[in-house]
Amino acid sequence: LEAISKEDALALLRSEAVQRYGADASWLEDSLVQLAQDMETISAVAIPDWMLGELG
């Protein structure tokens, strides 16, 4: 998984939100920001080699 910035993740999520829920998805904005932050954080975690085949 390539690292993604919060800004790029938020842009991706906003685009998906508009497609799914319509042009005004502002009612989801706070959660989109939180999710984008979490996507940035989790994507930056370097998984050890022994974990590469693990799904958890």
Place this chain on the structure above:
Amino acid sequence: MVGVVAFDELGVIGVAEGVASGELTPTVVVEEVCSRIGTWEDRIHAWSYLDLDGARMEAERLADEAASSRLRGPLHGVPIGIKDEFFVSGMPTGMRGSDVTELESSDSTAVARLRSAGAVIVGKTHMPVNNVLPPTRNPWNQEHTAGGSSSGSGAAVGARVVPAALGEQTGGSNLRPAAYCGIVGMKPSYGQIGRYGCFPFAWSLDHPGVIALTVADVALMLSVLAGPDPRDSTSRGAQATPATVAAMDAPPRVGFVRSHFYDRTEPELVSALEQAVDRLGDAGATTKDVMLPEYFALTWTSHRLIGAAERTLIQPTATVSGQRSSISPVTGRANIPASVGALMPVPYYLQARRVRRWLQQELTSCWDEYDVLAMPVAPGPAPRGMTTGDASLLSPWSLLGFPSISLPIGFATNGLPLAIQLVAPLGMDYQLLQAASWAEAVFGRLPEPPLPAD
């Protein structure tokens, strides 16, 4: 009349022993439950559905069997409350939706095991349904929450209406109500109790659990409930646990976690926790401060991502689409409803699962020198008003599947219970019970809340 059968003194074990010896009958026990419901229910609103006629009929059958020395199991004649999300034959499941009133045709695995052991199922206990909070109130002060989401289970046991109840924890839903109501709550290792027939929230985070008055009662309940469930593949590795907790060979080694859990923890609780750990040390336990690694913070990130993704697949599309963003007044953090979880690309969910697996491996070494780690259950006593409180100090262990237990340690200055959380590595449920039993003997139990004035 309340008090004919003293649930506070007897607990699960005492009621079961009383029935087995003939000193109590299941019918007398169930009448005590009915009396206590009459005393408390208008104030604490613990029950979403009651079947007292059914409980009375079952008690009569169990009484007949006991009279002829036929005991079904270790819970013969013990009344139990069931959190709404578990299917109970002949009762509705509120989690299916407020407009669904049909009665279930079969029991969840957990309920079936309780019945096989002789338990009397009294009814379903309240929990939030579709983000609507239940009316449940704390037995110690009805202006405060009983916690949640096992709200009714915590309140019913806290008020000694029943000696034990079934709960469930996906984030912090089993230990928190137990802590807020001054009793004992345990979330066993993931998969220890089968989830078949338990309404799912996030399948890799959902943990059926127990709320009771003592650690010994929890152990007895767990001995009935735990073990492989043929209808839940994630319980394949579950191990049966003994019904009684043997004394430890030596006092426990307790690591007092000093990092990560204190951003919002109230000074009064921090002081109470320090005193509690000092008491353990004075009684002979080895106690030492522990700093968790910085990357422990990834537990919260992973929990949010996994929960958001799994909720998306479980909840109906129409429900998901209607879920709005909101900021928790307790934590100040935005939720991630399924409507937003549905937007997340799958690789991030898979990455969060891999991070969890890595954390399980790495964090287990934190117990190398300890039997249990200790930390707060919640940032303080039960908050006032309509909330279920803060789950964030419990969700790391729901993510990792590690067993955790809450024990009462005293009262806050406002008269509400305070609690400590003890945690052990995955699969070390019995060792956790042993250490908790030792600690419980040091702390003592909290008294029964006073009966409400008329």
